[in-house]
Amino acid sequence: MASAGAASISAPSSTSSSASSNSSFSCGNQLHRFRYVLQNINLEAIPNLATSIRASKTPSPEPGIVCTLDPEPLYGSFNIHFRLDFSDGISWLLKVPARGHSGTFDESDAEALRSEALTMRLIKSETSVPIPEVYAFDTSLDNDVKCPYTLMEYIDASPLSIYWFDVTITEEALEQRRTKTLLDLAAVVLQLNKFRYDQAGRLLYDDEEAVKGIGSVRNYDLGAIVQRAEQQVAEADDDDEDFENCDDSPLFCEAGPFSDPKKFLLWMLDRRDSCKLEYTKGTYHLLRVLVQWFLAGVEPQLDDTRSGRFVLSHPDLDLQNILVSSDGQIRALIDWDGVGTVPDFMGNNSYPTFLLRDRDPSWFYAAQDNEVAMSQCSPRELSRYRKIYEEAIAGCLAERHDETLPEDDWPSKDALKKTTRRSLIIETLQYATHNVMFTHRVMDLLFNEIIEVVRPTPGIPPPPTQTNGSGDFQHDTSRASEASTETNINGLLEATDDIDSSSDSDTFEDKDDNGFGAQEPDSASDLDSDLDSLTDSESLASVDISSNTDHSNHLVNAEQQWFEDNFTIYEVGDALAAGTLDERRMKLLRDGFEALCA
16 A cells, blocks of 8 residues: 655655646656755664654653664655654654755745644644644754654555546446545535635744744746756756756745735736746736636625635645545545645635646646546546535535524525636636746637637627617627626626736736726727628618528628637737727627636
């Protein structure tokens, strides 16, 4: 049985077939990034350290208990782990960060390690969330081990990845096990909603290990990793020794803390805007607009005075970080690296990472490998399991309603499910803002989904264009999606919050009252010209479509051709960035996005 006390851990001889957005530039085997830790760590001191700490925590320790170190380390993306076995059957795990060596480990790394360890203790003491117990930690290199470390409980269980794709049982049994895991997971993670704060970031602790505030957000800096790798490749000769000496340690970036959800969502994108290429401007600008619209829907009144808008949440609920028993019962949640608070709409009510494979671009490429593709759920299966999970979340939340509120104010189960469904969109947007390598790929996926919602229906002519009383045409595109006319994300269409001027001043010079730069139409507006392309000489408002089949077909074909030519991610994005997106395409974009968020 594969056991784990930290995420993504493997034996040195194993080869991981999974792709991850956290995977860094690799020079050779996975252990390469830990070579400096392995050169400096004092392995002989680890058993004595564990024995001493255990004795200090046990009132009457049994004499003669021996601790031995497993010679084969386990490792993940950012940490290496050493298993310790006591002669009475107890096992511990010592975790050392890949950056835990002289010249690399800095104050930020130390703060991150301390915050993770103490947050795990906080969760362990105040909830029933299954989590390894932290026995000790050290944030310096000045100790017997010669490395910073966390010493914690070893959980004897298997990663969910093993049982989720178990081919040794019937499909019915597998479905029952998966469903049980999803139900258990929902009940577990919702306990974290009790930890509410006014900012997003990691928890800071005083000398008494009590929470004293919120610190910065720390993210894996994939862009910096890629730049470093490109530079090393450019400077390296064909000699293998050049690659043996290359630096592939993890790199991180920090910002915050954030009291504004929008700034939290966009800070990684903001870091790129200063050096963005011309062809990226449209896509980046479209991404900003969609983030703003989403926020206008989930938080129609962004009241900075409202407290508790940020919740403590696990940073990566992926298959390898969920340990289960053979029947699917959750034994532990592991790998709390980067744990902190996030906006509540993308916190514990959201889908776990492993149900978002079809949204994560790193898995798009991994799935091209047949072995990887065989070990993943299809998009249809993922959609079905997301429905099961949103039902589980809504059911748990309904049972835990706020009894201080009048019964009429309790949210309905449908409203609770909608909260979880919307997390699919915000997680997709976050993939785009955080991952420099896949921003365009993610935005293509999202925009194509919008296209499918608002695409003109073949064989159905466009509705008559009406005038607005001043002679300007207003083309009605509401028939593009029946769902979009029936749903409204809590005032999404009425949102008038401007795009953040600090980051978009170069593209939003002449804004309309919605802040999207749409030009005011005049008697010779672009909108009028667009509509003229659909008919030769007469206003669409005067055409009797039902009485003229040939003309109707002409309009249908013209409408579809206009849509294919003008409603593309590049046309829309560039027009948004230039402040020239017309009302017609703006409405199509908003209707489509609104329908996706419904």
